[in-house]
Amino acid sequence: MAKVGLRNFHYAVLTQDDSTGVDYGAIKSVPGIVTSKIQPKSNAATLYADDGPSETATVLGEVDVTIELSELPVEDQAAILGHTIDGNGVLVKKSSDQAPYIAVGFISRKSSGKDLYVWLLKGKAQVPEDDLQTQEDKPNFATTSLTLTFVRREYDNAYDARGDEDNSSFTGSATWFDSVYGGSNDTTAPTVTTTPADGASAVADNSTFVWTFSEAIMPGTVTAANFLVMVASDGSLVNGSLALSGDKKTVTFTPAANFTAATEYIAVATTNVKDLAGNALAEDSTTNFTTA
Template structure:
């Protein structure tokens, strides 16, 4: 299904992922979603027998996700990258020893038929990426913050993504609480 647009980009910290369950923090909105690019890494293999393709299989390893927004507050950068914001000076402090937490991402896109597709990516880590800043010349060129991360399947259930469409009436209750929690209660 073709989509147009992107909005309501949220993240939630993954507190626990074990074979018995998962726990997430409260979802936090990132203002001004520009783009989310998901690129699953899939390995294909073909078994040949009797001089012809006999069987085919694939396995997925990781999903590269790039997120771009109009603004990424220092508090959000700290939460997503494992940095800290100094409580006195309010400046971001990034250390080489910082470790990014696992997070979930949630967002929505308008479908070409006027309904909405809702997406949750369930377990991933972001890393610092290249930052570009440019002087203003004869024309204005915006540079927007981007984060790149790697998403994987959860230990709990092997899931890596959830998708719901608003034109599926059975999903109405689920969609109503889409941004209040990663997992429905």
């Protein structure tokens, strides 16, 4: 059947893919999908024997996907491309940003009047080009094209899942976007502990401050706006640097100079801190400690 329509673009960040299972973050909907082009790549080889072709084999490589959207909001750009939205609401792109693996889903209307439901399961997006121009005497629409490369999942080798309403045994249309096909969705907020602990006293003035999370967090949320250390008496911020551990579970604040002796401090991690699935801290983490 010919494809005559396209709608309901969704995505979810892949948070786990190993021999034990597959997990995705919250599924987000982005309105305004215009086109989608899926190009699987394969490598073929033929064995020749007895003066002729005897056997052939084909191996699937990566799958290139181009999705055109009327617009990609900044919060979705940050999630899909690994960028950061700072405390002023500005999307900041850095050369060190790393796009996460995501799944994308959509619906395609067929000429039969029935729908084809699609999930592409594990891909990374490239930073899209900007095509801007001045206003003319007639409307010109500027769209955003996302180019993604998809590979198979480690857990089950799957890379594409489709449900076709022309197939009478397919009954999952109503729940297609409740979860990514074959995976589960992480909706649990991360928790955090601190060193020093809340209420600690006699803390050495040359200490660092450490937040340890129950799961990996988004590197893009590790900013000075989301992790603060301040003097309790007047709220003045302590200058210092933040470092995220390799497993993305620990954030260390190292002050530019030693803490002042016999002084109370407050350390805060805000609810803008999110895990890889996009779940935010349930509430600000506030820790009071006093130096020796």
